[in-house]
Each structure stands twice: as structure tokens, then as C-alpha cells.
Amino acid sequence: MVPNMRLFRRENGIWYVEFERGKKRSLRTKDKKTAERLFKELQKEALKGKLILLEKHEKIRLSQLIEEYLKWSENTKALETYKKEKNGFLNNF
Numbered sequence: 001m002v003p004n005m006r007l008f009r010r011e012n013g014i015w016y017v018e019f020e021r022g023k024k025r026s027l028r029t030k031d032k033k034t035a036e037r038l039f040k041e042l043q044k045e046a047l048k049g050k051l052i053l054l055e056k057h058e059k060i061r062l063s064q065l066i067e068e069y070l071k072w073s074e075n076t077k078a079l080e081t082y083k084k085e086k087n088g089f090l091n092n093f
Contacts, residue, residue, distance in 0.1 A: 005046065007039040017042055066093065 006018050015027045015035030027038045066089050073082045 005039070005043060007035060009035070015039075062093070 004020065007015065008018065009015050009032075013030040015029055015032070015038075016024050017027060017039055018024045027035050029035050029038070070082070070086055070089065073085050077085075
């Protein structure tokens with residue numbers, strides 16, 4: 001399914017794409033032709049099913065991210081690699 005998309009310009013002159021109500025993405029340009037070109041590219045990606053709309057996620061602390069990464073690393077990487085990564089984090093954070 002292709003999301004409803006619209007191109008619009010804010011008062012500051014920057015062009016945006018709205019994918020769904022409340023989900024907007026800046027095209028980071030004030031040039032209308034550039035905005036139209038980027039919009040068409042986004043529409044093509046959406047038709048191909050390649051456009052990924054990012055949802056907002058809960059923020060986590062860096063320490064939580066490191067802890068989760070090290071759990072993953074311990075279970076998927078060689079023991080020596082895991083040890084090096086763990087020591088690197090412990091020595092730098």
C-alpha cells in the first residue's frame with residue numbers, strides 16, 4: 001500500500017513531505033524544483049515498497065545501549081572479540 005503523500009512548504013520556505021497526518025519529513029531545500037524532484041523520488045520508492053517510515057521510539061540511555069550491545073556481542077561474536085569490545089567500552093565510558 002502506498003501512503004498518502006503531499007508536498008508542502010512551511011512559512012520558513014523549507015519544503016516538506018507529509019506521509020500521514022502528523023508524520024512529516026524535511027526535504028531541506030527552499031528550491032521548488034529540487035523539492036518536486038525529491039518528492040517524485042520518494043513517491044517512486046514508496047511504490048516499490050522501499051520507503052521506510054520511521055516511528056518514534058522511546059529514548060534510552062547510552063549505558064543501556066552499550067549493555068544491550070554487549071549481550072548481543074557475547075552471544076554472536078567470538079569470545080576474544082567480545083572481550084575486546086567489552087574492555088573498550090569499560091575503558092572509554
